[in-house]
Amino acid sequence: MNAYAIMSLIALCANLAVGIYVLTRGPKNTINRLFFAVMMSLAVWSAGEFAMRLSKTEISAMWGSRVAATGWCLVGGFFVLFALAFSENMKALRDRRVQVACLLPGVVLLALTWSTHTIFRSFTRSYWGFEEVAGTLRLPSKLFVVIMFVIGGVILLKFWRTTPSRYKRVGAGYVLIALTIPLVAGVVTDLILPVFGVRTVELPMFASTLCAPVIAYAVVSVGIMTTIAGRLGATIITRMNDAVFVTDAEGLIETVNPASARLTGYDSDELLGNKMDIVFTAGPSPDKLATDREQSDVGRWNLCARRDGDMVPVTVSSSEVRRKSGKLLGEVTVAHDMREALRLMQAEHEVKMATARVAAERDRSEVLKASEEEVRKLSRFLESVIENIAEPLFIMDGTLRYVYVNDAFSTLTGCEKDEIIGRGDGELHWEEHAELLTDFKRRVFDGAEPVDMPEVNFCDLEGAIHVTRTVMAPMRNAEGDVEYLVGIINDMTEQKRLESARLDFIRIAAHELRTPLTSLKLGFDILARETRGALNDEQQRSLDILSLSIERLSRLSRNLLDLASMDAGLITLNLQEVELESMFAEAAAVFSSEVAKKGLQMRIVVPPGTRPVRADASRLSQVLYNLVSNAVKYTDEGSITLTAADGGDGMLQISVTDTGTGIPASQKDAIFTRFVKAQSAETAREGTGLGLSITKAIVEAHGGVIKVSSRLGVGSTFSFTVPAAGG
Numbered sequence: 001m002n003a004y005a006i007m008s009l010i011a012l013c014a015n016l017a018v019g020i021y022v023l024t025r026g027p028k029n030t031i032n033r034l035f036f037a038v039m040m041s042l043a044v045w046s047a048g049e050f051a052m053r054l055s056k057t058e059i060s061a062m063w064g065s066r067v068a069a070t071g072w073c074l075v076g077g078f079f080v081l082f083a084l085a086f087s088e089n090m091k092a093l094r095d096r097r098v099q100v101a102c103l104l105p106g107v108v109l110l111a112l113t114w115s116t117h118t119i120f121r122s123f124t125r126s127y128w129g130f131e132e133v134a135g136t137l138r139l140p141s142k143l144f145v146v147i148m149f150v151i152g153g154v155i156l157l158k159f160w161r162t163t164p165s166r167y168k169r170v171g172a173g174y175v176l177i178a179l180t181i182p183l184v185a186g187v188v189t190d191l192i193l194p195v196f197g198v199r200t201v202e203l204p205m206f207a208s209t210l211c212a213p214v215i216a217y218a219v220v221s222v223g224i225m226t227t228i229a230g231r232l233g234a235t236i237i238t239r240m241n242d243a244v245f246v247t248d249a250e251g252l253i254e255t256v257n258p259a260s261a262r263l264t265g266y267d268s269d270e271l272l273g274n275k276m277d278i279v280f281t282a283g284p285s286p287d288k289l290a291t292d293r294e295q296s297d298v299g300r301w302n303l304c305a306r307r308d309g310d311m312v313p314v315t316v317s318s319s320e321v322r323r324k325s326g327k328l329l330g331e332v333t334v335a336h337d338m339r340e341a342l343r344l345m346q347a348e349h350e351v352k353m354a355t356a357r358v359a360a361e362r363d364r365s366e367v368l369k370a371s372e373e374e375v376r377k378l379s380r381f382l383e384s385v386i387e388n389i390a391e392p393l394f395i396m397d398g399t400l401r402y403v404y405v406n407d408a409f410s411t412l413t414g415c416e417k418d419e420i421i422g423r424g425d426g427e428l429h430w431e432e433h434a435e436l437l438t439d440f441k442r443r444v445f446d447g448a449e450p451v452d453m454p455e456v457n458f459c460d461l462e463g464a465i466h467v468t469r470t471v472m473a474p475m476r477n478a479e480g481d482v483e484y485l486v487g488i489i490n491d492m493t494e495q496k497r498l499e500s501a502r503l504d505f506i507r508i509a510a511h512e513l514r515t516p517l518t519s520l521k522l523g524f525d526i527l528a529r530e531t532r533g534a535l536n537d538e539q540q541r542s543l544d545i546l547s548l549s550i551e552r553l554s555r556l557s558r559n560l561l562d563l564a565s566m567d568a569g570l571i572t573l574n575l576q577e578v579e580l581e582s583m584f585a586e587a588a589a590v591f592s593s594e595v596a597k598k599g600l601q602m603r604i605v606v607p608p609g610t611r612p613v614r615a616d617a618s619r620l621s622q623v624l625y626n627l628v629s630n631a632v633k634y635t636d637e638g639s640i641t642l643t644a645a646d647g648g649d650g651m652l653q654i655s656v657t658d659t660g661t662g663i664p665a666s667q668k669d670a671i672f673t674r675f676v677k678a679q680s681a682e683t684a685r686e687g688t689g690l691g692l693s694i695t696k697a698i699v700e701a702h703g704g705v706i707k708v709s710s711r712l713g714v715g716s717t718f719s720f721t722v723p724a725a726g727g
Contacts, residue, residue, distance in 0.1 A: 005053035012046035015039045030093070034082040041078055045071025052130050061123045061130035066114050073110040073141070076148025077102035079179075083152035086175065087159035090269050102148070109141050153179050165252050165273075243314075243335040246321075249328050251275050263314070263337055265307035276333060279304050280316060304335060313338040313346075354378045392489040395475070400424050400441055403484070412468075412491060414461035430458045444472050444485045455492065467492045573616040573701060577725040580613060580654065581606045584642045587624040594632050601639035610644050612725040613652050619698045620722065626691040627656040627718050635660035638715070651704065651721040658717075663710040671708065672696045695720075 019039025026032040048068025055061035080102045084093040092098050113119045119141055120132040132138075153176060160172040243263040246255035256271050264271065264279045271278065280303070304312040318333040357374060386393060392409035396402055401424050410417050415428065426434040433456055440453040450473040459465055468489050475484040528543065535543065584604045588595075595602050613620070624642075631640045638659025645653045663671060672692050699706045699720045710716035 005050055008046050008050035008053055012043055012050060015043040015046060019043065031082065031085040034078060034085050037078040038075060038082050041071045041075035043071070044068070045075065047071075055130050058123045058130065062120075064130075065120055065123070065132055069110055069113040069119070072145055073106040073113065074103065076145045076152075077106045079152040080148055080155070083155040083159075086172065087155050087163075088273055089155070105144055106148075109137070109144065112137060113141075149179060149182075165248060165250050168248075240334075243337070245271070245276060245333040245335070246330060247276065247333065248330040251331075253278075254330065260335075263304060263306075263312065263335060265310075270307075279306075280314075280335075304337075350378060350381070389488075392491065394487050394489075396441065396485045396487070398445060398483065400438060400485075409489065412460070412466065412489065429461060433458055440470075441472060441485055441487075444474050445482050448474050448476075448482050450474070465493070467495075573619060575614050575616060577612040578615050578617050578620060580610060580644045580652070583617070583620060583624060584644075586621065587628050587642065590625065591628055591632050595640070598632070598636065600632070600635060600637070603639055603641040605641060605643040607644070607646075610646055611652065613722045614725045615702055615722050619701075623695045623698050623720065624654075624656070626695045630691065630718075631656055631658035631660065631716075634658065635715070646724065647721070650724055652724050653719055653721050655717055655719040657715065659715040662712040662714055663708065663716055664712060668708060668710065672706070 016039070019036045022039070023032050023036040045068050048064050048066070048071060051064030051067060052061050055064055081093060081099065084090075084098070109119065116135075118135045118137040120138065121135040122133045123130045124133055125131070156172050156176050156179070160169055160176065163169050163172070240257055241259055243260040244255075244257045245253055245260060248254045253271050253274055253276065256268050260266075260271065261268055266279070304314045306312055314335045314337055316333060316335045318331050320331050321329045354374065386404075387406050389406060390408060392412045393406045394402055394409050395404040401422055402420050403422075405417055405420050410420070413420070413428075413430070420428065424434070425431065425437045430437075436456065437453075440451055443451050450471065453470040453472065455467055455469050457465055457467055468491055470487050470489050472485055472487040474482040475486055477483040531539075531543070581604065584606065588602045588604060592602070628640065628642070635658040640659075641655075641657045643655040643657065645655070647653050672695075696706050699722070702722050704721035704723070706718065706720035708716060708718050
């Protein structure tokens with residue numbers, strides 16, 4: 001083994017060792033990874049040179065030369081990218097065009113080396129092993145590597161001259177020294193000496209052996225490519241909810257965690273390299289703290305200035321990081337966001353302060369001047385709150401002129417605020433409703449009570465119709481007099497549209513059901529007459545089931561039509577005097593067969609002298625039908641009782657009591673809701689869940705109320721009231 005082979009082996013080991021050592025100091029840092037790529041390229045170059053020096057044949061020398069070319073073709077590009085990362089030029093480093101410009105020429109040269117003889121034409125023996133015979137592109141390939149190292153050196157030199165951090169300037173100096181050694185050796189042996197006809201072994205790769213100790217010393221003594229955050233544990237810092245800022249010995253931000261970006265609104269790249277006062281603007285400055293480190297290791301700021309201009313209340317603590325020798329490395333600062341904790345306290349404080357100032361302003365004009373700015377701040381705060389209310393809001397004075405409207409009100413009406421403020425309803429484009437609006441608004445001032453105004457339809461400037469409902473309330477002054485009116489508008493346009501579409505669908509569906517059901521009913525009646533007495537028991541049972549199914553569907557379609565009519569306000573009542581006893585008897589007769597089949601007792605209790613009721617006979621019959629039907633359905637033994645009682649207040653109370661399964665307590669409040677049936681796993685019965693909701697609507701249309709009392713296993717009582725005739 002000749003001396004040059006030994007030198008190649010030493011270079012290989014040194015480059016591998018330093019590259020791996022630096023990578024372990026910060027495996028997730030881009031700068032460490034790029035430095036590792038540079039050292040691995042040098043290591044591959046050394047490995048190829050080592051193979052060439054030990055080669056016995058020209059073929060093995062050729063393969064060793066190609067391996068070496070893999071290193072020297074790529075090392076220059078990686079070094080430029082490393083220089084960009086070291087100089088904190090992250091924008092250029094992430095630019096795809098820069099990456100391609102650095103690496104693509106080396107890849108092309110590498111491809112030419114492996115596939116053509118334009119780089120190395122052949123190999124000859126020499127006293128240091130095989131030597132390459134240069135091809136046409138050998139000199140340009142050398143120039144490429146030198147140029148790339150020069151570019152990287154220029155980037156580092158510019159950073160060395162401009163960086164405000166002494167720590168980073170020293171680190172850049174070490175890298176420049178390490179760069180100069182192989183660069184000078186390469187220029188002398190690869191470019192200058194061949195011009196004068198002097199042939200010698202090319203020394204850049206061997207000179208890289210001297211670079212490794214320089215970089216290793218810089219990493220150990222100065223700490224380049226090693227962050228303070230790396231010593232503290234990058235994972236812990238990254239996962240902390242509080243913002244963490246790591247600064248170097250000169251107070252420049254070196255590392256931040258994701259919480260810092262969320263708190264300040266700055267990207268990590270915008271924070272790095274700056275001082276802490278870029279975000280902390282109140283309290284002792286970092287420079288002052290640096291001069292007082294012997295007295296305190298903790299600094300506190302009051303506010304964090306976000307990038308968007310917002311001021312965030314924070315508590316901040318700082319702690320120094322030193323070597324064992326006592327040398328200062330930097331500081332770790334933790335900022336805790338106090339917005340959530342201080343928001344309520346701050347609001348309460350502002351309200352108390354504003355209240356105290358307003359009370360004092362009545363008697364002292366000097367206090368008024370001193371408090372003017374605070375009042376403006378509070379006014380802006382309250383205006384901001386009102387502006388962020390989603391519902392349209394307005395305030396009117398005693399002359400019924402608008403003194404304030406929010407953005408939502410302006411959007412609803414289609415008018416700008418300036419077009420509304422100072423005017424009354426009669427002066428705006430909804431003047432056709434001015435008389436109605438004025439009447440309700442005047443009630444607020446006269447009665448000093450909130451007023452709920454019914455629905456009003458009006459067109460905005462674009463002709464769109466809005467359905468609105470307004471709630472208005474008085475605003476009193478210190479003496480208790482109503483000084484202003486505040487109103488909130490609920491835009492029900494979309495809700496009404498959906499409601500109308502739903503009602504149309506129900507009516508159409510119900511009508512579409514009735515047409516085929518009428519045909520089915522007619523066909524069934526004909527079939528029943530034609531087959532009377534000619535069917536066996538099984539056929540007759542099927543026919544009975546068909547009859548029940550048709551009746552159930554007919555009842556469902558009627559219920560759907562009733563619901564649609566009630567929702568649309570189209571239900572009409574033909575009021576007349578109705579005798580309850582005959583009405584009860586009719587209901588009992590309808591269910592007599594089912595009652596007898598179950599062995600139940602049907603009772604009717606109408607005290608003598610009970611007055612008739614004033615009601616729609618068919619609707620009242622429908623109510624009784626629904627209640628008695630449910631009682632029969634859910635009662636397996638015992639009795640069903642229909643009772644009438646005169647309450648003496650112009651209303652009669654009608655009750656349907658059964659001894660059935662009862663209603664679970666959890667379902668009592670929901671049984672009058674549509675499509676809800678009072679049942680459990682043990683009491684499940686057929687039904688649509690519409691009957692009670694229809695019953696409730698009919699009772700309320702008569703001006704009455706309906707309620708239920710029930711106990712599981714004992715029974716239920718449904719009671720409702722209707723007006724007495726002549727009451």
